Amino acid sequence: MTPHENDIYRWEWKDGLSPIVGCYAHLAVFADGALRDTYWHDWRTQSHIDLEKVELTLLGNIDDYREISRWEAVYYDPADIIDMRHANNSNATVYLLKSATKSPEHMLEIADGKMRQAYGDIIRAEDQIKYLEDTIARIKAGDLEVSL
Known part of the structure; x- marks a missing residue:
């Protein structure tokens, strides 16, 4: 899999490659040529993840989505939503596929x-x-x- 700018992924460590400690959301964006976990609020400047050490599941590309308020999500099919919220950022962006309808x-x-x-x-x-x-x-x- 070749990541593209603004791709959003769920990710997991490959067997035996997990570091002993670390804080991760296991939700990442490929930005500025690197896969970046979104656990920290300033994730765009840190959280570089080695692509060789992780299994990726593509959720979508930010360019195909628009931001919505979290209360709007109930009107749409969950398959059309990427919810970036996690334990360390409950106010993170919720994305809705641009082509989605209620x-x-x-x-x-x-x-x-x-x-x-x-x-x-x-x-x-x-x-x-x-x-x-x-x-x-x-x-x-x-x-x-x-x-x-």
């Missing part, structure tokens, strides 16, 4: 999940109300050994 299937999946969560919230609230009604009745009856 995905009714994914939007329905998200809406269905939120609806199931809301129904669960109702059940938990009803259970909590019942428990508190019983607790209030016990307190009024003089039983102060209750859990609030």
Whole structure:
């Protein structure tokens, strides 16, 4: 595989080639002629990774994507998104394929999940109300050994 400028990769160390220590996002961009892990905020000036020591999975090329706000991702097929966020940069860029259109299937999946969560919230609230009604009745009856 020949990397091109602005290619984005997931990467892993080849067997036996991992350094003993190091901080890595395992998400890298080929920039300025080098593969650069994005763990550090100033990754463009450091984090050079030896291509001979890693297995690469191409995610896409930045030039084919546009930046979006992370809240917009729910409207699109996850296959059209490259999410650069990781443990050391939760505000990193989220990219959307320029040719992507909103995905009714994914939007329905998200809406269905939120609806199931809301129904669960109702059940938990009803259970909590019942428990508190019983607790209030016990307190009024003089039983102060209750859990609030």
